[in-house]
Amino acid sequence: MSKKTHNAIGGTRKQFTRIVTMAVLILVFLAFMFPFIMVLINSLKVKRDIIKDPFSWLFTVKGLSFDNFVSAFVQMDFLNAFKNSLLVTGGATILVTILASMTAYYIVRHRNKISTLTFSLMVASMIIPFQAIMIPLVSIYGGWLNILNHRITLIVLHTGFSMSMSVFMFHGFIRGSIPIALEEAACLDGCSSTQTFFRVVFPLLKPIISTLVILNALAFWNDYLLPSLVLSDKKLLTLPLSTYSFYGTYSADYGTIMAGLLLCVIPILVLYVILQKQIIKGVISGAVK
Amino acid sequence: MRSKKKFKDFCIFGLPGIFFFAAVVIVPFVYGIYLTFTNWNGVSASKDFTGLSNFAGVFSDSAFWQSLLLTFKYVILVVILVNVIAFLLAYLLTRGIRGQNFFRAGFFTPNLIGGIVLGYIWQFVFSRVFVSIGDFTGFGLFKVSWLSDPNKAFLALVLVSVWQLTGYMILIYVAGFTGMNEDVLEAADIDGATGFQKLKNIIIPMMMPSITICLFLTLSRAFMVYDVNLSLTAGAPYGTTEMAAMHVYEKAFTSRLYGVGQAEALILFIIVACVSGLQVYLTKRKEVEA
Amino acid sequence: MSNYRCVKKGLPLLLSLAVTAGLFSGCGLRFGFASDPDVPGNEEGKAVIDTSKDDFIYDDSLRGTKITMLNSKAEIQVALEEMGRVFGELSGVSLEVIPCGDDTPYTKVINMYNSGTPPTLAILDLTDIEALSSEKALELTNEEWVKECSEYVMDFDSKVYSFPLCIEGRGIIYNKKAIEDTLGETFDPDSLHSLDDFRALLERLTAAGMETPVSLSMENWSLAGHQLQYLYETYDGTSDGAAQVTSMLSDGSISLSDYDRFDQLLDLFDTLKEYNVARLDPLGADYDEMAIDLADGKTAFWFNGNWAWPNLKEAGADAEDEYGFLPYFMGSDENDYTNTKIQASPSKQVMIDKQYATEDQQAAAREFLNWIVYSNVGQQMLVDSCDIIPACRNNPNEPADPLSRDIYNKIHEGLTFNAAAIVPSDHWKVLGDAMQMYLAGRSSREELASSILQYWAEQKN
Secondary structure, three states, X not given: OHHHHHHHHHOOOHHHHHHHHHHHHHHHHHHHHXXXXXXXXXXXXXXXXXXXXXXXXXXXXXXXXXXXXXXXXXXXXXXXXXXXXXXXXXXXXXXXXXXXXXXXXXXXXXXXXXXXXXXXXXXXXXXXXXXXXXXXXHHHHHHHOXXXXXXXXXXXXXXXXXXXXXXXXXXXXXXXXXOHHHHHHXXXXXXXXXXXXXXXXXXXXXXXXXXXXXXXHHHHHHOOHHHHHHOOOHHHOOHHHHOHHHEOOOOEOHHHHHHHHHHHHHHHHXXXXXXXXXXXXHHHHHHHO | OHHHHHHHHHHHHXXXXXXXXXXXXXXXXXHHXXXXXXXXXXXXXXXXXXXXXXXXHHHHOHHHHHHXXXXXXXXXXXXXXXXXXXXXXXXXXXXXXXXXXXXXXXXHHHXXXXXXXXXXXXXXXXXXXHHHHHHHHOOHHHOOOHHHOHHHHHHXXXXXXXXHHHXXXXXXXXXXXXXXXXXXXXXXXHOOOOHHHHHHHHHHHHHHHHHHHHHHXXXXXXXXXXXXXXXXXXXXXXXXXXXXXXXXXXXXXXXXXXXXXXXXXXHHHHHHHHHHHHHHHHHXXXXXXX | OHHHHXXXXXXXXXXXXXXXXXHHHHHHHHOOOOOOOOXXXXXXXXXXXXXXXXXXXXXXXXXXXXXXXXXXXXXXXHHHHHHHHHHHHHHOOEEEEEEOOOOOHHHHHHHHHHOOOOOOEEEEEHHHHHHHHHHHXXXXXXXXXXXXXXXXXXEEOOEEOEEEOOXXXXXXXXXXXXXXXXXXXXXXXXXXXXXXXXXXXXXXXXXXOXXXXXXXXXXXXXXXHHHHOHHHHOOOOOHHHHHHHHHHHHHOOOOHHHOHHHHXXXXXXXXXXXXXXXXXXXXXXXXXXXXXXXXXXXXXXXXXXXXXXXXXXXXXXXXXXXXXXXXXXXXXXXXOHHHOOEEEEEOEEEEEEOOOOOXXXXXXXXXXXXXXHHOHHHHHHHHHHOOOEOOOOXXXXXXXXXXXXXXXXXXXXXXXXXXXXXXXXXXXXHHHHHHHHHHXXXXXXXXXXXXXXXXXXXXXX
């Protein structure tokens, strides 16, 4: 595969390499899409067919139906869970984007002991196994502060946990791609540091913001472990939590699980398609300047 | 005046983020470290200070060290494969190929499927698809389920992890490539540089910041692997594919040696910190050279 | 070109829209039909509960009390929620049922204790009850129901901390029709009295064309949690005997070479291995597929318990079909109880929290347990809605599915033995791995024996 790539980079025999590249891409692409296609197909089958005949194409199977979607929708209390997921994911994504970009900006532009210490702590914390802080976390927030079972608590915890990765990536981007000259110009114009940040720097962060919004939103949207520790009230359950009834002790309801999964994933897919445009726009507008 | 402005800047920009981070990550972590020095079992009302006895328990737990060794093997394979594949794909996907956005979206889809479903689908692939291919072709490699042989089950774990992490890293490499100055490449083209020369002398140095990030992320994620491990093999066959993070969890909650599990988590953390610290130090140095 | 790109870009979106559209058209199509047995979690088969007669006396002072119950038996979650609702309507106590979800019951319950909101009632396994009993659980020794299920009540230091929610039995499940169709004659499960009889039957089945009559699960919980457990449970067929043999194993006063049960157990295990449908790749066996194979009659036997019924039903088995249990045959002595009796013991136990729960909550929780045992409605719901074999003798309702019915009948005919071995929480996992190696042919009997001895030796402290 690497040989083909060299040709592409070399630009010789353009037509040929383009075709080869395309073929390679399509092959790899199919391998990547394969499980997703499996989910799609099997979400429309009954459990017996899923197990005995996972690859049978839809129209040859007798059990083809949308029942899995209907029962997933009903059992998950989809609209309510969707609302909870939206509030939590939306809140935490916005919060972490703003806070992390500001903290990263501070760390890049102010080299002092606090910023160095914070940054190294954050980088180090990215490798703390979650299992190691699970029990202490619920002891502190539940046993002592007694603030579990609120959406806002979950938003705060999500924000805290994704802080380090987000700061890390903003840090790299700001250091590499935001010329300090722009800020100095703004400074001469009499902008305060807050104004400088939000009017000059923040808009330039668009590409990395798009990337991080997707990564963070996806992580929040799909997370199971943390919400399961924080939320137990039925009315507050997020989408992944609401699929609990599909899992049995010895076996699971695969058809419904896959249908439920698709229902959960669609909003994120939409967000991805929308943001993908943003990433490109951000890059283009950067190039024009 | 100036120091006052500095303090104000810190309060506005640095403090809020640091506060959230410290409250949610650092405080519980420190509390967790304290727990490794007690005999607390995770639930009882009493906890007594027992010094280093939990750490003694770690050293006598040979299964932990075995799982750590396996994790190292796994990390090396995953880090190399993920970064090479993601780098190449990201490069191809920023060349203005037809439908590149569609491809990017496609490569990202593995990240949309998590948990038990992911494990189940891949179980399908390894124990059914491969076996039926084996029956059909008589190809020995596919005769029995990959998940019932220790070596192949390990390979299966690597494959699935690569499949999942690559999409994530493509996103970061794509961001890096789109931010890259294309003029230099064009100039090199005019000078008649070969593909390999361009890769070695221009592209990789310019991509070094992205490479640092991706290496760090793949390293830490590979060391921490838990979900895929649990849902695909759960350590099977006979415990040969149990990685460090899973072992820690099992120690704390299945064997109910909470303190020992917590101490093992701490040791794992220190090891990963050293390895990725070294990696960041080395790749950062390259960035400076570039 | 740009148009083309636009289309391509939109494709994933279109794909998802198509799914959504399909979903709604599906609603339109399907909503007209009441029940489809294939729909999971469907109301189909929901038991009709007669609530007209209810002479249970509710404590009015408890009205408005809120209690919670942690459920570690996922398959009865929906039924329990319904039960909680009905109990709430009748008693005025609000009962919320919390599922365990992805977590193990123990992890879930200790997380809940740490967060300061433990469940008032918790359905847990024996090992978990033992771990929590003295510090967290309310003592229930003097409850009235203790006399209704005295032989199934577990006590620690002669104190009762938990209510036995259900009896679960296990053995070799047979599919009568599959055997009869293959052999062309009627099959009487009571005609088998020893491993030799069982082997002879297997041979006849293979000769008659059923190539591999046995389904053998490879999951750790089945291999060590259920099969290897017989090693302790059949010491003398009692829980005390099981405790005795485990303590002898850990202090080294018994060796497996002079404990007959070890070889007897492995003789049967070897037989199951030999006729295993997945014998070419025993560790590649799939749990759901085994249910299908048994229901289809591709195999005739499956080592499992009465909890396997939902899986068999999904696989196409009918409640009228004849499924039942053969004993876990040990040796050739026809008079050995292991060759005539089925192991059946209370697995899931309910404890009440005493650390955080208020007195009213504790009283309400006790009322709920009494309601299950003594009220007409509670008795019905436990058996008919939850498909549970009740541990209390005063419950007149009989379970409806063939597997539970078989266990139920055997209990009443005295054809069961109740020996619950309480083993360390990682027993199923550590020795499950050892059993898997043996199953895969990667270790010998001697090696397996030394793994078992080593495990128990480590438990000494």
